[in-house]
Amino acid sequence: MGKRIKEEEILAKLEPKANDNLLTLKGVGKHYGNIIALRGVDMVVDPGKVTCVLGDNGAGKSTLIKIIAGLHQHDEGEFTLHGSTIKLKSPRVALDAGIAAVYQDLAVVPLMPIWRNFFLGSELTTGVGPFKKLDVAKMKEVTKQELADMGIDLRDVEQPIGQLSGGERQCVAIARAVYFGAKVLILDEPTAALGVKQSGVVLRYILQARDRGLGVIFITHNPHHAFPVGDSFLLLKRGRAIGYYAKKDITVEELTAQMAGGAELAELAHELEQIGGHKEELAEAEAGAANTAPASS
């Protein structure tokens, strides 16, 4: 099959070279028809580091990660993996290249047992030919072990995954990506639908994945989730990068202010002023507006 050979060629090119970043984007852009969804975005992902992508709805976050995960292809700029320029044709190619994406809503099949979900699409079998059967014992054992290594203590891997909490489900999907050899892990708003406590659990697993040497790309619109776990922060707004910071160069307040945007905050301050009172909030909003540096990327 021609397709197979092409994939192998791509993978051969991807032998890690020393001193290269794991993944870089340079001036990457994407348009859907005449809608420009993304323009001139730079980003670097390194092993054992968490890169956060922040932005409001419609900022282009999903477009960005779909390019990295092979669901879409970029129209401009350069995408390199292990130092080689690349355009990923499909999620399968991305997966084979070690890029795994965990989507909020696409993670698991609720009615299936945890272990079946864990190995879904990559089942372990024993035997040959038409009599190949699932290696159930091995799969259960690995699932239990892998989840335990991520710090998830499950009583029973046989229970339907739908019985787990939303956070735990995300974690199983993360553990699965780690087990199947992902080098880059993309998480699209994993905390968006979760409560505070559950979000905390997911954030912990992001750090676990990082500590195992994966390069993590964490998409969120919540700076309070991004800041504690991130090493660098890419801020998107209307398809453009409005800032790209290392952790040491920014505080969570500045991040929040940047996200909201100076103009909106100034307006908010003005409105609060008109209403009167609320001294504290006013000061905060004004400080936020002041902190917002002009777009400099």
Place this chain on the structure above:
Amino acid sequence: MATTTTTAPAAGSKDERVAEKSLLAKLLGRPEIGALVGAIALFTFFAIVAPVFLAPSSMATVLYGASTIGIMAVGVSLLMIGGEFDLSTGVAVISSALSASLLSWYFGMNVWVGIIFALGVSLLIGFINGWILIRTQLPSFIVTLASFLMLTGLNLGLTRAIGGSVSSPSISQMDGFASAKAIFASSVTIGGIDVKVTVFIWLAMVVIASWVLMRTKIGNWIFAVGGDEKAARAVGVPVVRTKIGLFMAVGFCGWVLGMHNLFAFDTVQSGEGIGNEFLYIIAAVIGGCLLTGGYGSAIGGAIGAFIFGMANKGIVYAEWNPDWFKFFLGLMLLLATVVNIIVKKRAESSK
């Protein structure tokens, strides 16, 4: 640098590993448990009101009735677990039987040629159903309703065009008829009781289907495409191949039953089969397969078919008016679906 504010690992889970689930708890978690309870209740009921029901020969009759539904219910159950259903099965059985008989008769060939041809026709019907479903993204209700109507018309039209009648010409004098009858429509005598061969074919098919479902990759994929198609695709499950394969498996079951229908007699009525598709679906649903997919078992479908067989024949043994049969069937279906919904809610609910 990145020393962060992670929550402290929740040390010491609530209670040490929960004790191994008891057998009862395991049983209660199975999809076919509702059907099993229903089957036992119905069996007991008829055993009391009609003691002749318990006679071995009566049991053989009940099992035969169950097998003619159950053979199809095997395929239909798998398909429903895979998230689709098929309204064309009833007439597709007749299409298969007609293909075999008309081809052999028209060309005067050995009936085994017709049998192989019919297998091809049945698999093709399944393939086309699946392929159109994938291509058009229409619900299987519409796609298979269309093929139901088309096959109904083809059965009647082609039979008249080729054989000149509403029923296919008799093939009992043709080469291969005796051996085909032995395979598809004979009886096996066990302890003086004649048991129809379809009963054994049915049970073998249930065993194979259960094994595929629970112990192979394909089984895993069937649950996945029925449970959440998008999630399955995202992790690399071949959704298209799985769905089309399921429709073809239904086609295969239709071929088996079609051959039985043909060789149990020697002719087929071209207008038959209409309405039977619901009996197969009912057996699968009573057996615990969710209409929405992703949950169920092959054994459940078999129990559903057995319930059908018991109710069907039990009413006769109890010397009631068979008019009541459909009422019972409807009631069973309603009860089964309610139980299914409860089961699904329990399985899906977050803790």
